[in-house]
Amino acid sequence: MTTTGSQRREFTAFVITGGLAALVNVVSRVGFSTVVHFELAVLLAYGCGMLTAYLLARRFVFVNSRVSVRRSFAAFCLVNAFAVLQTWVVSLGLRNWLLPLLGIVVFRDLIAHAIGVAVPVVSSYFGHKHISFRDHP
Numbered sequence: 001m002t003t004t005g006s007q008r009r010e011f012t013a014f015v016i017t018g019g020l021a022a023l024v025n026v027v028s029r030v031g032f033s034t035v036v037h038f039e040l041a042v043l044l045a046y047g048c049g050m051l052t053a054y055l056l057a058r059r060f061v062f063v064n065s066r067v068s069v070r071r072s073f074a075a076f077c078l079v080n081a082f083a084v085l086q087t088w089v090v091s092l093g094l095r096n097w098l099l100p101l102l103g104i105v106v107f108r109d110l111i112a113h114a115i116g117v118a119v120p121v122v123s124s125y126f127g128h129k130h131i132s133f134r135d136h137p
Contacts, residue, residue, distance in 0.1 A: 025049025
C-alpha cells in the first residue's frame, strides 16, 4: 500500500474508532447528566470516551507503534487535555450562547455536546500520530 493509501487508511480507521468513542462519550454524558450538572457531565463523559478511544486507537489505528502502553497512554492523556478543552468550550458555548440565540431548545444539550465532541478530530489525529503513537520510540 502506498504511503498516501496507508495514511488514508489510518485516518479513516481513526475517524471510525473515534466515532465509536464519541458515541460512548455522548451516551455516558446523557447518563451522567441525570446525576450531575451538564458542565461536569461533559468532563466525566470525556474520560469514558477517551479510555475507549485509546484502547481502539492502539488496537486498530496506530498498529505500528512500538511505544509502551504506559508511555503512549500518558501521551494520549496529554494530547486529550487539549482536546477536552476544545470539547468543553465548544459544548458550553453552543449550549449556553449560540443555540439559545438561534432559538434551539429541543435537544440543546445533545446537539451542543455532539458538536463539541466532533471539533477536535483533526488536531487529535495529528497529536496521537506524532506524540502518543509515533512509529519510533
